[in-house]
Amino acid sequence: MDSPWDEEVSNESYNRESQWQKIASDFTNAGYRDGITAGKEGVLQEGFDSGFANTGAPLGREIGRIRGIASALLALLSKGSSIPHSPSTTNELRDISFKLSEIRFSDICPPDLEAEAHAREHMQAEGEELVMDSEELEDRKQVESLEDMLAGMSASGAGRGKPQRPSMDDFNVLKSRLEVVIGQMGLQIHLS
Structure with missing residues (x-):
């Protein structure tokens, strides 16, 4: 003979099994999402580390070093140093530092x-x-665009149209010019 309690126990078992399957599914989905996220973060971190170590840091260090040398030499000459130089050397250093x-x-x-x-x-x-x-990148581009417009409005940039941004070739030319000035001053500073 079937009792009404058997039906209630059966529904309860079904509900528990259903809840268990939902919880298991939720944890599986959450684990999958966490795994995807962790994988993406790992790849992003690896890419950042590589880009920073192979491009960002060396390039930033080189720019900083060359700017620092040019600025230090200009400051040295401006303070009346005993290093032999001509006014054209000071002007050349000013131009290199500015650029x-x-x-x-x-x-x-x-x-x-x-x-x-x-x-x-x-x-x-x-x-x-x-x-x-x-x-963020769009904001930075807008600020740089404003800087370019202001530079174009200066006396030296008047009438040139849209200013041309410097390139790596321009940087290398400035570095070569600095090497020439260093040689003219009789100094032994290696830029490479």
Whole structure:
């Protein structure tokens, strides 16, 4: 004989089993999401570390070193140093220092072609348009654009149109000019 209690026990077992399956599914999904997130973070960190170690830090260090040498030499000459030099040497150092100060890291940093290709591939696979700019990057570009406009309004930039940003080639030319000035001053400072 079946009792009404048997039906209640059966429903309770079903509810417990159903809840157990939902909890197991939720934990599996959460674990999967956490695994994906951890994987992405690991790859991002690895990419950042590589970019910083192989590009960012060495390039930033080189720019800083060359700017520092040019500024130190200019300060030394401006303070009446006994180092033999002509007024044209001081003017040349001023020009080099000024032009070095206008170079931004973003001007000379090589583009990450592999990352751009990967992003294009990913976006095309999902049928989305490629959007490479984050809000922060867009803000920075707007500030740099304003800086460029202000530079174009100065007396030296009047009538030139949109100013041309310096490139790595420009940086190397300035570095070569600095080497020549250092040689003319009879100093032994190695820039490389």
